[in-house]
Amino acid sequence: MKRIVSLTVNGVAHEVAVEPRRTLIDLLREDLGLTGTKKGCSIGDCGACTVLMDGVATFSCLTLAIQADGCEIETVEGLAENGQLNRLQQAFVDHGAIQCGFCTPGMLMVTTELLRNNPRPEEEDIRRAISGNLCRCTGYQKIVEAIQHAAKEQI
Amino acid sequence: MILPRFDVLVPQTVPEACAMLAKHADEGVRILAGGTDLLVDLRRPIVAQHVPRCDGCPTHPEGKVVSTIECLPSDSDPLMAPGGSLRAALEDPRHASPAYLVSLHKLKELKGIERLADGKLRVGALTTITEIERSPEVRQNWTALADGAADLGSPLVRNRGTLGGNIANARPAADTAVPTIALDGELTLHGTSGTRTVAAKDFPRGPGLSVIKPDEILTSVHFPSPLPHSDSAYYKLANRKALEISTVGVAVWLALEESNGPVKDVRVALGAVGPTPILAESVREVLEGKVPDEKMIKQAAKAAVGDARPIDDHRGAAWYRVQMVELLTARLLTTVLERIRGK
Ligand SMILES: Cc1cc2nc3c(=O)[nH]c(=O)nc-3n(C[C@H](O)[C@H](O)[C@H](O)COP(=O)(O)OP(=O)(O)OC[C@H]3O[C@@H](n4cnc5c(N)ncnc54)[C@H](O)[C@@H]3O)c2cc1C
Ligand code: FES
Numbered sequence: 443m444k445r446i447v448s449l450t451v452n453g454v455a456h457e458v459a460v461e462p463r464r465t466l467i468d469l470l471r472e473d474l475g476l477t478g479t480k481k482g483c484s485i486g487d488c489g490a491c492t493v494l495m496d497g498v499a500t501f502s503c504l505t506l507a508i509q510a511d512g513c514e515i516e517t518v519e520g521l522a523e524n525g526q527l528n529r530l531q532q533a534f535v536d537h538g539a540i541q542c543g544f545c546t547p548g549m550l551m552v553t554t555e556l557l558r559n560n561p562r563p564e565e566e567d568i569r570r571a572i573s574g575n576l577c578r579c580t581g582y583q584k585i586v587e588a589i590q591h592a593a594k595e596q597i
Numbered sequence: 598m599i600l601p602r603f604d605v606l607v608p609q610t611v612p613e614a615c616a617m618l619a620k621h622a623d624e625g626v627r628i629l630a631g632g633t634d635l636l637v638d639l640r641r642p643i644v645a646q647h648v649p650r651c652d653g654c655p656t657h658p659e660g661k662v663v664s665t666i667e668c669l670p671s672d673s674d675p676l677m678a679p680g681g682s683l684r685a686a687l688e689d690p691r692h693a694s695p696a697y698l699v700s701l702h703k704l705k706e707l708k709g710i711e712r713l714a715d716g717k718l719r720v721g722a723l724t725t726i727t728e729i730e731r732s733p734e735v736r737q738n739w740t741a742l743a744d745g746a747a748d749l750g751s752p753l754v755r756n757r758g759t760l761g762g763n764i765a766n767a768r769p770a771a772d773t774a775v776p777t778i779a780l781d782g783e784l785t786l787h788g789t790s791g792t793r794t795v796a797a798k799d800f801p802r803g804p805g806l807s808v809i810k811p812d813e814i815l816t817s818v819h820f821p822s823p824l825p826h827s828d829s830a831y832y833k834l835a836n837r838k839a840l841e842i843s844t845v846g847v848a849v850w851l852a853l854e855e856s857n858g859p860v861k862d863v864r865v866a867l868g869a870v871g872p873t874p875i876l877a878e879s880v881r882e883v884l885e886g887k888v889p890d891e892k893m894i895k896q897a898a899k900a901a902v903g904d905a906r907p908i909d910d911h912r913g914a915a916w917y918r919v920q921m922v923e924l925l926t927a928r929l930l931t932t933v934l935e936r937i938r939g940k
């Protein structure tokens with residue numbers, strides 16, 4: 443039997459009827475059509491599916507939609523400000539931190555959490571923060587540089 | 598990748614949760630906390646070739662739950678005898694594909710870290726690994742636990758995973774369960790017929806198996822008030838810094854009578870070198886009452902090896918694990934001793 447889940451996604455309130463086994467990522471991608479969040483492994487290994495749930499970076503593949511009832515979700519679609527890429531997104535573009543782009547939404551979301559909690563991260567903090575997010579393309583260096591740049595700019 | 602069909606029950610109180618577990622026991626029911634173990638395990642029957650993540654993870658080519666025989670308590674253990682409750686749980690298909698999950702996420706009273714009036718630390722079972730990692734109180738007084746939390750999985754795993762889940766899952770390599778044993782944690786279990794406490798060292802019975810009863814929920818872990826002249830540490834030996842299960846994990850807690858005095862008490866817990874985390878009791882026999890020096894520490898580390906029962910697997914050979922138990926035990930005892938003497 444389906445259940446009603448009430449949640450806010452990027453500031454917009456939604457009520458969605460879901461099967462109990464529905465994961466948060468499937469609710470976002472299939473029920474709400476927010477396909478910015480990517481599904482890589484479905485078992486917590488890659489971080490591509492990361493969203494913020496009440497401000498906490500959360501893999502949406504290992505979270506049931508029912509567990510997100512009453513929560514505020516932020517996805518990559520919510521980052522742009524007035525139709526413009528935000529500072530962090532722009533830094534990823536400018537620094538070549540995006541190649542195929544599959545890891546990018548997850549990288550942006552964990553980094554958004556990092557910079558909110560720690561606006562002046564050391565390189566070590568950045569590498570640790572993205573250590574649950576796999577990137578097959580960039581070798582991470584460009585991503586770290588982009589984050590360092592965005593952190594410098596925000597101060 | 599889709600999950601098998603199940604219904605999710607969302608209790609508002611602990612007794613309600615226990616009642617749900619009791620009511621649906623016949624149809625198969627599992628407790629859901631962060632889901633970082635459970636929701637992966639439930640997918641396993643669907644992706645049968647999924648590689649097990651922990652030593653002795655019970656898997657089978659068809660996704661059936663089977664025993665990794667050499668890791669389990671022997672048949673002479675009444676719980677493991679034919680018809681015994683552990684064997685029954687392990688072989689029960691309802692365990693692998695339950696009809697119900699009881700999700701604890703609304704039980705706020707199971708969350709949080711609290712210093713009690715008597716000096717003990719109470720950590721709610723639903724407290725996330727990240728909250729433990731970031732707690733200044735835990736870092737200061739129960740350092741081995743903070744070390745284990747900081748090394749578990751990745752930031753995303755730590756944000757979802759809970760202390761209760763890590764302990765209840767009963768894996769030999771569990772990065773917060775091993776320090777919890779060294780720090781003499783006491784687990785509180787709530788069931789339909791009341792509450793009981795179990796020492797963390799007595800909780801696991803084999804890979805994925807514990808003394809928990811089907812209607813019981815682990816609600817909190819209590820850590821004893823820190824003694825003067827004591828300290829602790831945990832070291833996770835693994836191939837990578839993140840997203841890796843330990844090859845060997847060692848947690849050491851040491852208390853001296855006085856700064857340069859003899860050993861009052863010592864507890865060394867070993868991870869990933871047996872079917873459960875192991876409390877290396879022989880270390881205490883070597884060190885208790887003596888003023889430790891380098892030679893004695895070496896002797897204690899050798900004693901710890903005697904308590905380990907490692908197997909060969911894809912994370913490391915038994916002979917290698919044995920060497921690492923000796924090396925890490927000696928190194929951690931030395932570190933902790935220096936910290937106490939420097940205080
Ligand atoms: C990518 C990845 C990497 C990981 N790396 C590590 C690692 O490095 N080290 C490590 O130790 N673990 C690791 N894990 C395993 C897991 O994250 C931890 O064991 C975590 O602490 C489990 O907590 P949870 O709340 O998610 O448990 P859940 O998955 O919700 O539950 C785990 C088990 O415990 C039971 N349970 C949960 N809570 C309770 C309770 N309060 N009372 C009774 N039973 C309960 C459940 O029924 C289930 O059987 C990893 C997992 C993933 C997906
Ligand atoms: S898809 Fe969620 S961690 Fe890989």
Ligand code: FES
Nearest residue numbers: 541545577578579
């Ligand atoms: S840019 Fe391709 S995976 Fe990171």
